[in-house]
């Protein structure tokens with residue numbers, strides 16, 4: 001019992017969610033706007049607002065994170081923390097998050113996608129779209145600082161052993177929040193701090 005049971009519950013939950021969300025989605029469709037280029041600024045480190053307006057996927061990501069973190073007994077270590085952004089300027093944070101996104105996809109989600117968890121497949125496909133949109137995103141400066149912080153994250157995964165994969169899934173909500181605060185167009189209008197908005 002335990003993890004498998006939780007995942008099964010999750011997949012039932014996601015169906016309930018589909019039926020719950022459907023009327024809402026039909027009433028207020030959220031079009032993916034193609035206005036990335038209108039922001040008179042380098043648009044390669046920008047994710048369209050549509051990704052973050054997608055309430056269904058946001059809920060799926062949050063549910064997935066909740067399921068995984070409920071079986072994570074270690075509440076001390078965090079992969080995505082303020083340490084990750086230490087001394088990285090706001091304009092380079094999207095590039096850093098792009099690296100974290102790639103790492104999470106390659107090391108955790110893609111190897112998992114053959115598994116029984118359809119929920120993970122949807123989230124993985126959604127995150128791959130975001131990854132593709134950030135393909136041309138490059139760092140502007142500070143490469144050593146970014147590499148150093150990213151290296152620390154990877155070191156932490158080694159210290160944690162296999163359990164880091166479950167922790168990474170448990171932090172998908174944080175990954176998504178930080179992609180939003182670092183890469184969304186709003187970031188350019190009102191530079192938000194990269195702090196976590198998850199309630200402790």
Ligand SMILES: *[C@@H]1O[C@H](CO)[C@@H](O)[C@H](O)[C@H]1NC(C)=O
Pocket residue numbers: 099102103106107
């Ligand atoms: C993505 O992550 C994989 C696995 O960690 C790594 O081998 C690859 O170089 C990364 N790609 C980019 C573009 O960072």
Ligand SMILES: *[C@@H]1O[C@H](CO)[C@@H](O)[C@H](O)[C@H]1NC(C)=O
Pocket residue numbers: 148149151152155
């Ligand atoms: C990561 O771990 C390696 C090997 O343990 C170490 O040499 C390196 O300094 C660490 N990197 C960071 C940024 O802490």
Ligand SMILES: CC(=O)N[C@H]1CO[C@H](CO)[C@@H](O)[C@@H]1O
Pocket residue numbers: 042043138139140
């Ligand atoms: C700093 C940076 O990434 N600058 C790029 C902005 O976009 C133009 C093309 O649109 C690139 O040539 C710059 O290198």
